[in-house]
Amino acid sequence: MLTSTFVHLQGIGPATERRLWQEGFLHWDRFLSETTVPGLSAARKSWYDRELTIAQTQLAAGDLRFFASRLHSRDHWRFYDVCRSRIIYLDIETTGATRDHGHVTVVGLHRGGRTITLVHGENLTTDRLQEEFDQGQLLVTFFGAGFDVPYLRARFPRLRLDLPHFDLCFAARRLGLSGGLKQIEREVGIARDPAIHGLDGWDAVRLWAQWNATGNRQALDLLLAYNRADVENLVPLAEWLQADLRLRFGPPPVGRAIVPRPLAETHS
Structure with a gap:
């Protein structure tokens, strides 16, 4: 789940993260492999690429505190797996x-x-x-x-x-x-x-x-x-x-569309 997370990036909230998932960006690797992302300027895409590359390095080193300081406490369940x-x-x-x-x-x-x-x-x-x-x-x-x-x-x-x-x-x-x-x-x-x-x-x-x-x-x-x-x-x-949090607030399994949720829930 952590490698599907984008809300730790400045300027990306739950709604934008969900839109990225809907467009098929279910993993950092997919985001990094694309030269453009709908709705993002070239400068912002380049910035996010740098941030995700740093995130990959921190994750490989086992430094979860790097992410904890950037994620809302309600999202710390994403570290579980x-x-x-x-x-x-x-x-x-x-x-x-x-x-x-x-x-x-x-x-x-x-x-x-x-x-x-x-x-x-x-x-x-x-x-x-x-x-x-x-x-x-x-x-x-x-x-x-x-x-x-x-x-x-x-x-x-x-x-x-x-x-x-x-x-x-x-x-x-x-x-x-x-x-x-x-x-x-x-x-x-x-x-x-x-x-x-x-x-x-x-x-x-x-x-x-x-x-x-x-x-x-x-x-x-x-x-x-x-x-x-x-x-x-x-x-x-x-x-x-x-498991229930992932089902309700995480990305869908590959090949399955996201079921739209009420606006209040996308920000919960």
């Missing part, structure tokens, strides 16, 4: 207080089919977090832009967390799905272990308080299982959402 093996799925638990007064209790991270859990007072440190984030190319969360990322930045001020970010909460809203993570999971058919069914974020706060006050290992184990489910269920949800 090019960095599947280096996606970091993130979910955190906290004490329930604001990020200025509370602290992070558990961080769940999933990458390459492996989940690790970092726990306050045990192995949750800035260096350990940085080690994990440095191995990623794309961050995937559910409402992480509004909660997880700013909370981590507040509690771990030395942490460099500047990956492109595919926030599933806003992607779901764009596709007409409402509610929190658990509700959307149910709507798309993602199941949870019965042992943690019905638990929510406030239960996570309660379980941590119980463990912290009494050393009840069962409370901690249940909290860790809850966090693991939260972060691992992001994987199938991201797959489902990016």
